[in-house]
Structures are given as structure tokens and as C-alpha cells.
């Protein structure tokens with residue numbers, strides 16, 4: 001009986017190790033393919049300093065980057081510091097961003113966070129997750145983008161697209177975005193996180209869209225899963 005138990009626990013350990021090995025191997029292949037397709041990667045949201053990057057990321061929730069860039073290109077010529085937005089006031093901010101979804105809520109966040117930056121942070125964007133996530137309208141994903149693209153600190157922002165691709169590639173079980181972020185951080189070296197986040201987003205937009213492919217057509221899946229026959233159904237974030 002004791003021996004049976006030992007044998008089972010050894011079996012589970014081994015199969016877990018095996019599973020990890022497979023994930024690690026898949027992650028290496030994916031990294032290689034993405035580096036080949038996107039050797040250099042551009043930050044899609046346009047900004048003129050870390051503060052305007054923060055505003056653009058906040059505006060990009062439920063809105064395309066192109067739409068955000070179209071709206072902000074005129075705003076940032078004149079307004080690019082927290083003081084500018086506080087002086088404008090909520091109503092004028094609403095008018096400036098009204099082509100963007102949920103603009104009233106976003107205008108309120110921009111006004112309030114600008115005030116807090118002036119009062120608490122010497123008009124600077126703070127450099128810690130804790131302080132960033134304390135700002136109105138700033139969640140973990142927004143904070144991660146600012147940390148990586150604004151300050152160059154390693155972070156792995158996971159949005160719905162990255163969540164979907166990570167499942168199709170067998171890098172996570174898709175429980176939720178928090179788990180997906182943990183899994184991706186465990187599987188990829190820290191030095192790759194910032195670039196990889198963008199590479200996966202670009203790959204998702206170009207090839208691996210929400211509808212249209214379920215894991216059996218292009219190089220990543222055919223290399224990682226040569227025997228895959230069935231569609232992969234992903235869980236939403």
C-alpha cells in the first residue's frame with residue numbers, strides 16, 4: 001500500500017515535470033518564431049512623455065490604438081502635463097476625447113489622476129505598481145504597460161488577446177488573466193517580457209484573431225502541436 005502511494009506520487013511528479021518540459025519547449029519555439037517575424041517592434045500608442053503614455057493607455061481600454069492615436073495627436077501638441085489637464089477641467093477634457101468610447105468616465109479619471117499627480121507625486125508619474133494602481137482609472141494592465149513602455153521595467157501586461165493566444169499555444173489553462181500572467185512570466189525569461197508582450201499582440205492582430213482560427217493552421221501551432229486535429233476552444237478573460 002505504502003509502495004503504491006509512493007509509486008503514484010512519483011508518477012504525478014514525473015507527469016508534472018513532463019508537462020512543464022513541454023510548456024518550456026513550446027515557449028522556446030514561440031519566442032524563436034516571434035523574434036523572426038517581429039525582430040523589431042514599435043510601441044503602437046503614440047505619446048510624447050510618460051504622462052501622455054499613461055493617458056493613452058487609459059484611453060485605449062475598449063478602443064483601438066488607431067482611434068486613440070487619431071484623437072491624441074491634436075491633444076498632445078498643446079496638452080501634455082498634468083497641470084494642462086487640471087486647467088482644462090472635466091468638461092473640456094470630455095470634449096477633446098468624445099470620439100473615444102466611455103469618454104465621460106475616462107475624462108473623469110484623467111482629471112482626477114492629473115490632480116493626484118500634482119498633489120502627491122510632484123507632477124510625475126510614479127514608478128511603482130502600487131502607486132500606479134492607486135490612480136483613478138489605472139488597473140494592473142495599464143500599470144504594466146506604463147512600467148514596461150514608459151520606464152523600461154520588466155512587466156507582462158495581459159489583455160484579452162494575449163489571454164487567448166496563450167491558451168491556443170498551450171501556455172496556460174486560461175483560468176483568468178492573473179493566472180495567464182503568472183504562467184507567461186514563469187515560462188519566458190524576464191529580459192523578453194516587454195518585447196514579447198507587443199510581439200504577441202501584433203501576432204494576434206495579424207494572424208491569430210479572435211475568430212477564424214482555432215489552432216491548426218499556422219507555424220506556431222503546427223510546430224508545437226503537429227498532431228493536433230481538433231479546434232482549441234479558448235476561455236474569455
Ligand code: SF4
Pocket residue numbers: 168207208209213214215216217218219220221222
Ligand atoms: S494556428 Fe491558429 S491558433 Fe495557432 S498560432 Fe496560428 S493562427 Fe493562432
